[in-house]
Amino acid sequence: AQTVTQSQPEMSVQEAETVTLSCTYDTSENNYYLFWYKQPPSRQMILVIRQEAYKQQNATENRFSVNFQKAAKSFSLKISDSQLGDTAMYFCAFMKNNNDMRFGAGTRLTVKP
Amino acid sequence: DAGVIQSPRHEVTEMGQEVTLRCKPISGHNSLFWYRQTMMRGLELLIYFNNNVPIDDSGMPEDRFSAKMPNASFSTLKIQPSEPRDSAVYFCASSGLAGSTDTQYFGPGTRLTVL
Numbered sequence: 001a002q003t004v005t006q007s008q009p010e011m012s013v014q015e016a017e018t019v020t021l022s023c024t025y026d027t028s029e030n031n032y033y034l035f036w037y038k039q040p041p042s043r044q045m046i047l048v049i050r051q052e053a054y055k056q057q058n059a060t061e062n063r064f065s066v067n068f069q070k071a072a073k074s075f076s077l078k079i080s081d082s083q084l085g086d087t088a089m090y091f092c093a094f095m096k097n098n099n100d101m102r103f104g105a106g107t108r109l110t111v112k113p
Numbered sequence: 114d115a116g117v118i119q120s121p122r123h124e125v126t127e128m129g130q131e132v133t134l135r136c137k138p139i140s141g142h143n144s145l146f147w148y149r150q151t152m153m154r155g156l157e158l159l160i161y162f163n164n165n166v167p168i169d170d171s172g173m174p175e176d177r178f179s180a181k182m183p184n185a186s187f188s189t190l191k192i193q194p195s196e197p198r199d200s201a202v203y204f205c206a207s208s209g210l211a212g213s214t215d216t217q218y219f220g221p222g223t224r225l226t227v228l
Contacts, residue, residue, distance in 0.1 A: 035216070037219075042221075043202060043221070043222050043224075044219065044221050044222070045204060045206075045219035045222075046219075047216055047217075047218065050216055091156065099144060099146070099161060099163075099168075099208070099215075099217075100158065100161075100169065101146075101158060101217060102158075103155055103156040104155075105155050106155065
């Protein structure tokens with residue numbers, strides 16, 4: 001079974017600084033997909049970024065980027081120029097080709113003014 | 114475009130009562146997913162449908178839980194009878210390409226409290 005591990009239950013960062021959230025996963029699959037979702041206090045699950053395992057280039061979405069290390073099964077999220085609105089729970093997720101998505105336990109990020 | 118729509122947003126019921134949660138996926142999406150989120154277990158996939166057909170219901174906790182998708186624009190998750198341990202936030206998500214891997218978009222969730 002695939003497992004997703006987020007080793008940082010909580011993190012904080014000063015506004016405008018950069019923060020990196022860690023995620024590792026365990027799988028024997030070669031083709032799969034990785035995601036970061038954000039869940040603010042409103043509890044809405046919002047897609048932040050997506051990475052296909054067959055792509056070597058790291059995905060980037062504005063201030064959000066990932067460091068995908070396939071051999072190490074690592075998928076960290078970097079948030080640059082942190083904003084107060086980035087305060088949320090962040091979930092790393094792994095999905096095989098069959099649409100079965102597994103989530104990590106989440107990291108609670110607080111951006112401090 | 115409207116996102117995934119769930120109703121009700123909040124539900125409070127008493128143990129033993131039947132609870133029905135509703136979901137309208139994004140128009141044109143062919144896959145629909147039901148998740149449950151609790152503090153203890155995090156986010157768990159309960160069941161998902163491709164083209165209205167249940168594909169994997171191995172995450173459904175017990176026979177008290179059932180899900181249907183009578184058409185492409187509507188799904189229900191029913192708990193009967195409900196128990197206090199069913200208290201959780203239930204999310205519905207949809208994605209665009211049945212049989213393929215696509216990003217899942219989540220609804221706002223239904224917070225269920227069973228007293």
